[in-house]
Amino acid sequence: MTTTLFLVAVVILTALFFDFTNGFHDSANAMATSVATGALRPRTAVLIAAILNVVGAFLSTEVAKTISGGIVNDALVTPTMIFAGLVAAILWNLTTWLFGLPSSSSHALFGGLIGAVLVGAGVSGVNFSVVVSKILLPAIMAPLVAGLAAGLATFFVYRLLRHADTEPAAGWFRRAQTVSGSMIALAHGTSDGQKTMGVITLVLITAGYQASGTGPQTWVIASAGLAIGLGTYSGGWRIMRTMGKGLVDLHSPQGFAAETTSAAAILASAHMGFGLSTTQVCSGSVIGSGAGRKLSMVRWGTARRLVYGWLLTLPAAAVFGAVAAAIALTGPFGVVIVILALLSGTAAIVAISRRTAVTRHNVNESREVTVQFGRVARELATSPAGSPAEAPIPPIIIRHAPAPPPANDPTSLGQQP
Amino acid sequence: MNINWGALGLVAVATITAAIAIVGLFSLGVAALTSEQRSRGGPAATLPTVAGYACLTVAGLVAVYGLYLIIPQLH
Secondary structure, three states, rough: OOHHHHHHHHHHHHHHHHHHHHHHHHHHHHHHHHHHHHOOEEEHHHHHHHHHHHHHHOOOOOOOOOOOOOOEHHHHHHHHHHHHHHHHHHHHHHHHHHHOOOOHHHHHHHHHHHHHHHHHHHHHOOOOHHHHHHHHHHHHHHHHHHHHHHHHHHHHHHHHHHOOHHHHHHHHHHHHHHHHHHHHHHHHHHHHHHHHHHHHHHHHHOOOOOOOOOOHHHHHHHHHHHHHHHHHHHHHHHHHHHHHHHHHOOOOHHHHHHOOOHHHOOOOHHHHOOOOOOOHHHHHHHHHHOOOOOOOOHHHHHHHHHHHHHHHHEEEEHHHHHHHHHHHOHHHHHHHHHHHHHHHHHHHHHHHHHHHHHHOOOOOOOOEEEEOOOOOEEEOOOOOOOOOOOOOOOOOOOOOOOOOOOOOOOOOOOOOO | OOOOHHHHHHHHHHHHHHHHHHHHHHHHHHHOOEEHHOOOOOOOOHHHHHHHHHHHHHHHHHHHHHHHHHHHHHH
């Protein structure tokens, strides 16, 4: 029984760690545009988002009854496979964060689970038609629907504002952004907070520590809410920079249009049974709000990187999950090795990120997130002047735009003369 | 393969309609309240002021409805 207890404790801690990465990965979804347009100061923004995420976690009553929503056969899933899937999802979340890529935490978790189940239970454990209908199709639809809606909304905003006085109007939109961003944060808490609670509860039930069919215990709700809240508060500034600055130089009417669209899309999809990824909805809205004013406002190179990240998320997490499961399923010793791999991988990624740190102080100062490996700095954008991977120092930073325009004035509507 | 195309279409239509309606309404209100004429110190006409605040109020009510949708305890 001590082995079971050990495993349950490990899975719970890993699940909470995943929840933390989920929070800091997704705080950009709610607050990147508010931070970029100056509607909220960075620390205020993440504090509001964190509180609302915790509140949302407590509000959600409909806790996930399945780990994956039918993507894998839950009857065949063991706590060790869940552990391997969680480790894969954490490492993928951290990797995409390092590169400043907003990618879906849910997709990372599903990918990790798929990989782990393929190794642990074989091909029959994965429901591939559900993968298509619940992951691939929504992944294509989310950015298109959000982008179209935000584009149209932005187009109409600027039509209506033609005769408005820019400065007071921008003030109104910044105030409205506080509301729209908060709605996204609250909705996020109710949906993503309950995912981790569901995982922990199912593990407790599987191991016999909780009666089948009972809801999550209070300490599970509290710790999951706290983990996602702390993650959100820590900011995930690298992703915040890409979403708020890298894709489009947003002005407050665009930020409001993007956030309102995202909130509408999240609520509509949650209530009509066609779940869309929050991350993909929010990224699509930001791109749409740029394109709705002027197609050339969008940095399509950055948008392309985002799409590559989304395409990679599921298979990459699946590979991580498969490797982790192959090691962890060999026994307690294997689990310990995977734990050590998780810790050292996390430490390495954090150490690399420190070299080109993005914090709440400098989040708006640049558009690009640079990653410096060893003596080589490389901007990950695919640029025509792409540097060879072995380029020597000095660090090469390739900008998304040939010549960056002057810094975004948060008080302006950004109307061209 | 069981793809719920109806739900997908509904989500798309609802998102686009809601986004345009809310953002449009709010912008209309802001435009009415911040016209250039008003900033130049001209007399604040009553009709645009009332209409502007009415637009903002309706947009706010939609936000409250959104809150209602988010919080499961309310329904």
